[in-house]
Amino acid sequence: MPGPRSATVSVHITVLDENDNVPQFSQKRYVVAVREDVRPHSEILRVSASDQDKDGNAAVHYNIISGNSRGQFAIDSVTGEIQVVAPLDYETEREYMLRLRAQDNGRPPLSNNTGIVSVQVTDVNDNPPIFVSTPFQATVLESAPIGHSILHIQAIDTDNGDNARLEYRLTGTGTDTPFVINAATGWVTVSSELDRESVEHYFFGVEARDYGAPPLSATASVTITVMDVNDNRPEFLQKEYYVRLNEDAAVGTSVVMVVISATDDDVGENARITYYLEDNIPQFRIDPASGAITLQAELDYEDQMTYTLAITARDNGIPQKSDTTYVEVNVNDVNDNAPQFLSPRYQGGVSEDAPPFTSVLQISATDRDAHANGRVQYTFQNGEDGDGDFTIEPTSGIVRTVRRLDRESVPFYELTAFAVDRGVPPQRTPVHIQVSVMDVNDNAPVFPADDFEVLVKENSAVGSIVAQITATDPDEGPNKISSEKADP
Known part of the structure; x- marks a missing residue:
């Protein structure tokens, strides 16, 4: 007998999604490194979020909240692609923290x-590096020792790391530039001896270069x-000077x-x-500022013919330095002295029978001047020479007769001679000379008449004077006779 029959029914149940799941980012934190020279609109990151829902409930879109x-960044709302849309600058901002929203299309x-x-x-x-201050200027004493720090060169670089690490070097210098720079610290120091008198100002450049790739640099003037x-001590052009x-x-x-x-x-x-003037010499003074030497008292060649002036030039530095020169002043003689006779007047005598050119006396004069100004000659010129009866030897001063004299005509002479120097113009000094003519028995007695007639009284006593006969003799002294009386 047939068994019971059954029937099978297939039931298809569709579970409808409900938007009950929140989108979940794939990472809790995204980290991305971006070069500051990134080109605008370059993608730097793509984020994603998942949603366990389905369909529209699982469709996610993104935005930056x-x-x-x-506004340096933008995100694609569908793909989650993040782009740089504006230039970045590490030196302005080194990190950006973006908060993102992932939202589904559910309802709600x-x-x-x-x-x-x-x-x-x-x-x-x-x-590039930037110098703190420019141009760089400094001063240094020329006595600064080698290694002495003069100037600190400083530059800054706003980059980071090796991009900001700098090295320094001098530019525009030569082998004779007495300065070096520490490449790491920027200190400029003395590297050789300085001499302001050789070079007073140094002009060169300095470069600051970073270690970036490629390196950037900056230059400045120093x-x-x-x-x-x-x-330096003062120096005279000559060690000795000679002046007249x-x-x-x-x-x-x-x-x-x-x-x-x-x-x-x-x-300075x-x-x-x-x-x-090292020595106080009253005749001279020196101007302290200009060095001009002037005469401040009269000179006299006859007192002193030469002067030696020691002149010191001293600077006003610390410590003071000096130099000394010598000026020899030779005094030139001028004809300022007239001849002077050794005696205020001269006297002499000569026999009247002396032959012509007999020496009578010698006069002598001196002159304190020098050379031609002190050379003396003697003359009667414009003086009194006894009407030409006397002459004088120009160099010796010996007075001589010119002709025989006659005491009975001129018993003595008053002469005037001159001592004349050879200066220009010459100076002359007169002197009085008295010459006495000494008698010789050169005249016989002379009666007043050749014949005398005498009358005598016959009763005249014996011994009575009957006449007096006188004879004359122009001589003198023993050469002159006395008158005799004739007996009556």
């Missing part, structure tokens, strides 16, 4: 706001002025035509010179 205030939509993207901007060498120290000055030079006369001066290679007070 915070951390993008400057569900979303997840926990997506975090850390965009870390990496540095590129896009900033001026270093070498300051003077008193390392007339003894009649007026007070205030310049002793030398060119001012005797010294030079000092230093500057180190080169300001003061002049001194």
